[in-house]
Amino acid sequence: MQEFLQQLVNGITWGSVYALIALGYTMVYGILRLINFAHGDVFMLGAFFAYYAATKLDVAMNPSPGKAILVLLISMVGAGIVGFLIERFAYRPVRNSSRLTALITAIGVSLLLQNGGILVFGSAPKPLPAIIRVQNIDLGGGVTVTNAQLIIIAVSLILMAVLRWFVLSTRTGKAMRAVSFNRDAAILMGIPTDKIISVTFVLGAALAAAAGVLVGLLNPTISPLMGIMPGLKAFVAAVVGGIGNIPGAVLGGLIMGLAEVMVVGYVSSTYRDAIAFVLLIAILLFRPSGLLGKNQAEKV
């Protein structure tokens, strides 16, 4: 029981990271019907921006909460700019081509970021400086949690709450929902769709970067190829939750994190990468549009 509770805590931590990445996938998909394969690499860039910011601010020597927040913000803004550029120069020109063309473009961007990353950052893994001092907190009953884990969960929750407020209560958020519902109608209503799509990419990229910084607290080794597997799993999480559905992405992310930690804890760590896909197939066979996705009636 005690071990199970401990795994539960770890699973929720990883789950909130996956959820943050999955949000970007699901928002972009909701608006453009595009699987943004480069999203995992934006997550990687977020971690590297944090690395450079933390080195510059000398966080490792004298950490402070203010600096930690600054590192997080720098990384989110940097990734947001990258997200904007990707959309503007790679995805916008192919927006009206077939969806497969757009998908291959996304794959191209992903390869470009990975190999560009190897060129710029070097292929050797780098240690991300600890931006906070990690301490263990005893929860009683033998279950411990680190302050890093609590911070990850708290930051994720705050970001998700901000996102929810943004999408549901601001004019831009309303426009995002309109574009996602029907892009052509949104254009006719005078919504500047190009701008809205840019905003969506910036938001998604910033969330992914936040996830990159937070993962650095759990596993401080960063490398240019670190985004591939988490990106893929977060995408699976978005699909499991029902792609295009924001609460679904959070639910999917949590399920994915828990499932993975449980498999590592009780089965074998070598199957860690398979469980995401087993779960995906099992869920899609029974709910073809994901857990919270709407079952769309087919128009003939």
Added chain:
Amino acid sequence: MRRVLTIAGTLLALVCLELLLPRVLPNTYYQRILMLCGINVILAVSLNLVNGLTGQFSIGHAGFMAVGGYSAAILSMRVLPPLAAALAAAGLPEPIAEGIVLLLALLAGGTLAAVAGWAVGLPSLRLRGDYLAIVTLGFGEIIRVVITNIDAVGGARGLSGVPRYTTFFWVVLWVVIVVTLSYNLLKSSHGRAMLAVREDEVAAEALGIDTTRTKVIAFVLSAFFAGVAGGLFAHFDAYLNPSSFTFLRSIEIVTMVVLGGMGSVSGAILAAIFLTGLPELLRPVKEYRLVIYAFLLIVLMITRPQGILGTRELTMPWAKKKPLPGGAGGAG
């Protein structure tokens, strides 16, 4: 009679090619790239059956390649050596004895991959578009993780000591088979059913086409050739590693199909050769080569979103002018 002559002629030409190649092109590096091009052509043309002709979106081709590759390799390493010895004892020249063993291993590997294709296809073809894509990707990854966990085939260390049976003759022979099959399929009722499913599944069903059956046939055929290509790859490199069959490999093959122009067989061939050769051509610029490769991919997609050939086919000038129903459209 004509057909027999054509087949005999093709085989003869291939044998001549095989014998001449080492003289014309003594550089083993170039020979290696040529063979890789051939293997990738088989993969691209076979995936084109599913993604291009039937309009289904599969990105798990590397999984089928892995199934075929591993089973063919295990057969020729652990099951078939007595046969090879018996054939050699019966006085057959070595290349022919090896060829027979390779052929059996490839057919078995292809068949197992086809069975895997059927097992994957049947449940997942209820899904459409991106959902199907992600499920095929998932199956591909599961196959890879399972292979990594089977110690009998080397697990994560990989499987070494596969006999080097793959020669130019066998690669080109399978290229000819898969290309001929694709072209003939386009002209057959099965092929037209596939095109109908691609253009409009509901309308196809209303016309009495068994859409599930059509999709499964496309899937199984495509997986069979992916398995054969995997087998050729195994006997070419003499080494297999699960990390050669990640989803990046599948995506590479999808890229060939899309870049060639969805549904265009000759486009898939051109793109496979182009994308295999390009990283090699860029070797002199070393560390920049993969960056340039990725950049070119994006630029090509932006400037020619319909692919190199679009939906057209290259035809040989001496071929009868009869348009193939490859046709417009494309998935999703």
